[in-house]
Amino acid sequence: ANGETTMTTPLSAIAEAFEELSRTVGKFNINGCLDDCLRLKPFCDACSLVSVLFGCLGIAFKFAEYEYCSKVRDLVEASKIYGTLNNILDIDVKNDTVKTHGSLSRNLRRVRQGLDLIRALFKNFLSSEYCTLKEAASTAYAEVCAPYHTWAVRTAVSTGMYALPTREQLLLKLNETDESAEKEMRRYIEASLPVIEYIDKLYVRRNISLDW
């Protein structure tokens, strides 16, 4: 209907959402107050946008989509009760369930790893070091997620890598050109970092290690 306005693509929507989150986290950095600046609902909304990427990966990653989306969904449910990411940590620390399978703090940790994986993947995608999407994705996965995944999951992921689309197919599916994808990926790479670091701080300042 509005021919002149800029088209929204999945990548630009993701970049936009994380820029909004990073502005919130940035404000807290200036004020120096750690608590409660990141609200659960907008965080979940941004994380939900990421699920469109799975549609581009082929059926081999259906299990990853299910894993990621079910954890985001749990957090969405929780956002009806708990206002902020900080609240979630408080509750699980109190109940001693931070690392318990299926707990909100554990799901948050997994979703954060997913966000970091995408960040690493986009960096590799834009780097001239990697010629294929498979190389870019395999290296990102090996660095960011593999150390925390079971052997069975790592095997499934490395098998799935063979079924990834090519760079060109991915750009086409995402409705991007090389140039537009580069711009949107750079926006996400920059904006997601303070959000990821903020989440890490929620654990670290409670003396919870990040090696899981």
Ligand code: 1PZ
């Ligand atoms: C466009 C380029 C494609 C990149 C492809 C890289 C895909 C790697 C997919 C990794 C799948 C891992 C799936 C299973 C993980 C589970 O071991 C854990 C279990 O957590 P627990 O229940 O024990 O607490 N689940 C997760 O870590 C949930 C999130 C995993 C998915 C992250 C994917 C991020 C998005 C990839 C790009 C679309």
